[in-house]
Amino acid sequence: MRQNVLRPGLLVDINDLPLNRVEDLPEGGLRIGALARMSDVAQAAGVVQRFPVISQALLLGASAQLRNMASMGGNLCQRVRCSYFRDATSPCNKRDPGSGCAALDGFNRGHAILGTSDKCIATHPSDVAVALVAMDAVVHTRGPADDRAIPIEEFFLLPGDTPEREHPLEHGELIVAIEVPATPTARLSIYLKFRDRESYEFALVSVAAAVRIQDGAIADVRLALGGVGTKPWRARRAEASLVGKLAGEASFAEAAGQELAAAKPRPLNAFKVELAQRAIIRALMTLTNGDTR
Amino acid sequence: MDGEIAALPAERGPSAQAVTLTINGEPRPLRIEPRVSLLDALREHLGLTGSKKGCDQGTCGACTVWVDGRRALACLTLAVTCEGHEVTTIEGLSAGGELHPMQAAFIDKDAFQCGYCTPGQIMSAVALLDEGHAADDGQIREWMSGNICRCAAYPNIRAAIRAVRDAAGGE
Ligand SMILES: Cc1cc2nc3c(=O)[nH]c(=O)nc-3n(C[C@H](O)[C@H](O)[C@H](O)COP(=O)(O)OP(=O)(O)OC[C@H]3O[C@@H](n4cnc5c(N)ncnc54)[C@H](O)[C@@H]3O)c2cc1C
Ligand code: SF4
Ligand code: FES
Ligand code: FES
Numbered sequence: 001m002r003q004n005v006l007r008p009g010l011l012v013d014i015n016d017l018p019l020n021r022v023e024d025l026p027e028g029g030l031r032i033g034a035l036a037r038m039s040d041v042a043q044a045a046g047v048v049q050r051f052p053v054i055s056q057a058l059l060l061g062a063s064a065q066l067r068n069m070a071s072m073g074g075n076l077c078q079r080v081r082c083s084y085f086r087d088a089t090s091p092c093n094k095r096d097p098g099s100g101c102a103a104l105d106g107f108n109r110g111h112a113i114l115g116t117s118d119k120c121i122a123t124h125p126s127d128v129a130v131a132l133v134a135m136d137a138v139v140h141t142r143g144p145a146d147d148r149a150i151p152i153e154e155f156f157l158l159p160g161d162t163p164e165r166e167h168p169l170e171h172g173e174l175i176v177a178i179e180v181p182a183t184p185t186a187r188l189s190i191y192l193k194f195r196d197r198e199s200y201e202f203a204l205v206s207v208a209a210a211v212r213i214q215d216g217a218i219a220d221v222r223l224a225l226g227g228v229g230t231k232p233w234r235a236r237r238a239e240a241s242l243v244g245k246l247a248g249e250a251s252f253a254e255a256a257g258q259e260l261a262a263a264k265p266r267p268l269n270a271f272k273v274e275l276a277q278r279a280i281i282r283a284l285m286t287l288t289n290g291d292t293r
Numbered sequence: 294m295d296g297e298i299a300a301l302p303a304e305r306g307p308s309a310q311a312v313t314l315t316i317n318g319e320p321r322p323l324r325i326e327p328r329v330s331l332l333d334a335l336r337e338h339l340g341l342t343g344s345k346k347g348c349d350q351g352t353c354g355a356c357t358v359w360v361d362g363r364r365a366l367a368c369l370t371l372a373v374t375c376e377g378h379e380v381t382t383i384e385g386l387s388a389g390g391e392l393h394p395m396q397a398a399f400i401d402k403d404a405f406q407c408g409y410c411t412p413g414q415i416m417s418a419v420a421l422l423d424e425g426h427a428a429d430d431g432q433i434r435e436w437m438s439g440n441i442c443r444c445a446a447y448p449n450i451r452a453a454i455r456a457v458r459d460a461a462g463g464e
Contacts, residue, residue, distance in 0.1 A: 011327070011371075013373070015374055039363075062439075063438055064364060064420075064421070064424075064426070064437075064438075065354060065364045065417065066366065066369075066439065068363045068365055069369065198434075199434070199435050200438040200439055
């Protein structure tokens with residue numbers, strides 16, 4: 001707003017709405033109010049114990065000050081960090097539909113390799129959204145007409161021909177809560193984030209992973225990637241490749257390769273393919289080392 | 294839709310509005326346009342220039358204050374949203390002319406060069422100890438990463454934080 005990227009005619013302060021609770025649901029799931037702050041969600045007991053991946057993703061995002069301020073709903077709706085979007089002058093289909101995309105042949109080191117279109121290649125910047133996508137969260141909204149429950153994978157839209165549209169919210173529709181269904185798989189979960197600085201930086205590549213091993217084989221697995229997709233990227237091909245396999249570096253590498261086969265890298269971000277491959281393997285190795293029962 | 298919203302009595306602006314903030318325990322009435330940040334309200338309207346403006350976009354931490362006791366960035370906070378909340382700035386840290394132990398430790402450990410980031414560092418550092426996030430240097434580094442120091446006084450900043458932590462009986 002301050003840089004004239006957005007010029008809203010009216011701002012509504014929703015901060016005092018009673019939507020800041022983090023509740024444990026009876027069956028073991030979570031209901032996170034849209035105005036719950038990142039810092040509070042990260043340290044809520046039910047999140048730390050049952051969904052470590054969500055807590056870790058939050059704590060690896062932004063800074064302590066920002067996490068105290070930022071709401072979960074706002075985090076999901078945050079705008080892309082593409083510098084051409086934010087400079088308010090370059091051609092950018094997201095900011096100014098039809099004007100072109102300066103990133104396609106510009107400085108695109110941070111941009112996406114999955115889910116891109118020839119209209120926009122901006123990476124979705126959120127960390128916690130990656131964890132929530134892995135956990136099959138549901139976004140609950142309230143609009144002027146009705147209430148909706150939107151599976152989180154459908155909440156984030158691919159750019160396609162309409163990169164200006166990032167989520168399906170209608171005018172006047174608010175996120176009220178994010179629900180995370182119970183799953184025993186989440187207890188063994190992790191969020192790994194690779195970036196240019198050790199702290200206080202957006203991801204080049206991140207991985208949210210959870211796995212449940214039974215009799216040495218993978219019974220259930222959740223994988224999602226950040227930093228590489230135009231939306232928080234659920235790695236369904238990799239998951240499908242892993243179920244039933246023996247946990248180990250070979251099956252992990254095979255799965256990662258299948259997911260990244262669809263990657264469309266550009267010269268400056270081609271390194272992300274290899275980095276994502278290794279990140280997936282590292283995350284799964286970390287989770288299964290010492291626990292391959 | 295617009296007409297409906299416009300009819301709500303709570304709409305304020307775009308002209309200057311009467312707003313009362315509670316800063317360092319005192320009510321401070323002022324007239325500001327609703328888009329004014331807390332940082333500009335403090336510095337330009339209330340003469341509290343201790344909080345610094347480094348980037349004005351949430352990346353440097355020089356503007357760190359507390360809102361209801363939690364550290365927050367004044368540059369990314371609209372002042373009007375602080376009505377009914379307690380804002381504490383670096384000016385409110387010392388009591389009765391005595392420096393806060395963290396302020397004294399920053400001087401003692403030479404934890405700054407130019408000093409521009411220092412008020413934000415100190416507001417963050419005191420909150421860090423309250424939060425219990427200063428167990429070791431790794432934790433201090435991670436939880437202070439929202440406060441950038443252009444002069445890279447980081448080792449001495451950590452020394453000051455350790456000194457206050459240890460004087461208070463450790464974590
Ligand atoms: C320097 C910096 C570094 C950062 N690093 C990271 C990082 O590493 N990882 C990460 O994940 N994030 C990072 N962030 C992003 C930060 O987490 C977001 O700024 C924050 O999540 C936005 O939350 P907010 O509550 O302030 O939302 P706002 O900025 O107030 O809102 C963002 C958007 O969401 C809309 N919105 C807000 N709430 C709702 C709701 N309930 N329903 C519908 N729409 C809503 C608003 O209208 C607005 O369009 C960083 C930000 C900064 C400034
Ligand atoms: S990548 Fe997307 S956000 Fe960036 S310039 Fe292109 S259209 Fe705009
Ligand atoms: S001035 Fe607020 S973070 Fe830099
Ligand atoms: S002392 Fe100069 S910026 Fe920190």
